[in-house]
Amino acid sequence: MTDPLTLAIVLIVVLVIAGQSVGITMIAGSLMYLVLAGRDPGLAPETMLQGLFNGYTLLAIPLFILAADIMNVGSLADRLLRFCQALVGRFRGGLGHVNVVSSVIFSGMSGSAVADAVGMGKIIIGMMTKDGRYTPQYAAAITAATATIGPIIPPSIPMVLYALVADQSIGFLFAAGILPGLMMAFMMAGMNYVIARRRNFPVDDVVPARELPALTFKALPALLLPVILLGGIYGGVVTPTEAAAVAAFYALVISIVLYRSVSIRQFYGALLSSARSTAAVGILVAGALAFEYVIVREQVPNQIASVMLDWEMNAITFLIAVNVLILVLGCVLEGGAILLIIVPILIPTAEALGIDMVHFGVVVVVNAMIGLITPPYGLLLFIVSNVSGAPIGKVIQEIWPFLLALIAALIVITFVPDIVLFLPRLLGYNG
Amino acid sequence: QDAIELIYSDTVSPTDIRSETLQTEFGDCLGVGFDFQPFHGATLFEQGTELTAMQRGNLDMGNLAPFDFQNQVPSTSVLGTPFLFRDYEHMRAVYDSDVIDDMLAEIEETAEVKVLAFPYIGARHIGYVGDERIMTPEDLDGVQLRMPPGEGWQFVGEAMGATPVPVPFTEVYTALQTGAIDGQDNGFPATRSMKFDEVLTHIGTTSHLIASNLFTISLETWNEMTPEQQTTVQGCADGFEAALDAITLQQEADLAAEIAANGVDVYMPDNAAFREHVLGVYRASEYSADWPEGLVEAIGDM
Amino acid sequence: MEALVKTGLWLRARAENILAALLLSMFVVFLLQVLFRYVLNISVDWTVEWVTLAWLWGILFGYAFVVKGREVIRLDMVYYAVPRPWRRVFDIFGGLVIAAIFIFTLPAVWDYIDFMARERTAALRIPFNWVFSIYMLFAVAVIIRALVQVWDAVTGRGPHVHLPQDPESHDYD
Ligand code: NA
């Protein structure tokens, strides 16, 4: 590592701790690095502008936020809340479980954890925090933690990137993600259960069974939304990114036609608040893109990985080292860059140690996703903090139990390859 | 004296055989006087931004597609015209001859980069999910064919007779699987590395583009080298081109057989019909306005 | 002074209009794309480009002119844990460093953006210097906001004066 890089990292850490805008600080740090290193300062804005302009899969973010905002003003979210309350309100932590389940459903249509956190996340955080049932930080933390399931259950962009780099079948990798994704969901539901008991979360009165049909009917349009989106995607009508726009459109049409509940003023309000969140979150993505150039150009990941590979390792210690490495790098690099830079360096060793490459892929992707919620710098933490309005410090306090649950899931995934490989083997994978 | 630093960026996966070949045949060939630093997978510069990065002195080398030059040297669009080359031998003969020397001079003059070699990366075919074979441009009517994003690429799909859809490369597999698109056009090597053959039912070997990259160095970097160093770089680039040609041809033969053996219907459509249709569409389009006078004919006569 | 505030409010409202319009255009254009491609079977490539354009501009324009200080994503645990004089020091130091870096690099970045005039977008054929020009507005806004933050800290106004909310006030557990 050269001095300009060290100085840039120190500057970023100091400014972030001093409470300055995280996105702007990352851009400023990258600019300073370029000046000190005697390179073209235009490179940081270039990487940032080109990265945003080419970031097609990020486009789902503003549209899912818009869908959520429309559902909130258009009473769809309210109806959904009342239905969920009737169904699970009597159980402690019931809405927390709804959060987990919704993430599993959402993961079937999105390949991106960020889209999950801002899309479903916004609606469900609103439901959980309404009337003070849950604290914003708890709702935010469980939302961030469950959003990591998105790219584990197919479709998944990180899995496609891994398949390309490691020359593995996408079909088998997609299949391999399903059970680990469900297991992560199960672990987080378990953690929610434990916390709900321990803290004695409030429960609602039992809703008589005869009221259920009416509540279900009222919530039906909202309940149909995932059905329509999943049908649209797997029926080949829309791509996952376009599904975000369809979701917003559907919410708008239902609210206007069925409920007559969205005025022009409210629609404008939803547009503006969604665009605001998008800008606040987007500048963080922009800062990460600018800083990525610095990290890649200085070959930081390659250097750390090659130091690591100098150690004498067996399969177990290797997998542990890989887990730690990716969790640490996950603080500064998004999933795509990790897969493209680190994985090629690790593959020869993994193969030499006799590790199954489909198994290795799931371990690496789960790892990269957990890196998104690892304090202090995790993109998803910042996003849910913004969406929920909970201070980031509070969100971090609440994330620890879920992080532990996910790491426990990761350990199981790492050391019990059969869980990962069971479905691919059913489909004919011989590994 | 310090070794000459050569920063290189491309969009190919770092584990692709093309990346390995680049290191062994070009990087290692350069020897001690050079410090060759390749960055793969578009991790350093986004796809399509390498040319401006070279012009700004931020990048020394890249492996570009003809369309990357479209804005600055419009005449290069002729190299991206489908059915310009009959086959690999024809393509190689054209690039080895002096028939495009004027265009290369224009590239150096206008874009301030030097093309060192034209390594072959494979012929593009139409691969799709369907019940019946597509034999002619008419059969492609209404077929949603994924083409790379960008006007030049989209027009290729249109000229072939399909409805072109610009889906990002990483989303193509899922889009094929769900039916959001019916097909895509890539060569056998990319079809395999992106696992499209897991989903495709048919591959019609149209060979509509006999594709090579433009292995390019910034003119500034080039001019800073001594004549001996330039000879070394050019020699290694030629070696890289020859090696990649051989590997790609071998890969195409092997993969065609392997993919067919896995149950994909690999067949040859009525390529004469495609050729006639496509060239007709191009001649009538604004693209042919940028073509250098008589070049298409000169290439065709070779 | 009152007129100045009034103008400021009017400008902010117009900036909000523009930002909302950008998102609305993304929404409508994406729906048009689905309609064109899957219902009418017409090939379009300008739609995706417009949406990415609106996304890029929406982020930088929105951050520069619409996002308020308290909406900005920051790691504020330490900031709100230290005594008020320290917070003023943080704001002065952070504001000055950020403003200095953005001012110092502005000419070089302008050089890049101006240079991009030679490239155009694939579908709409918009010169890239226009597409990327939003960075200049963004950078100038970042500089001004950083300097305002410094001024607020020096004169004793700004967020360091009070806690955002009492940290325990909306705690239910
Ligand atoms: Na998914």
Ligand code: NA
């Ligand atoms: Na969730």
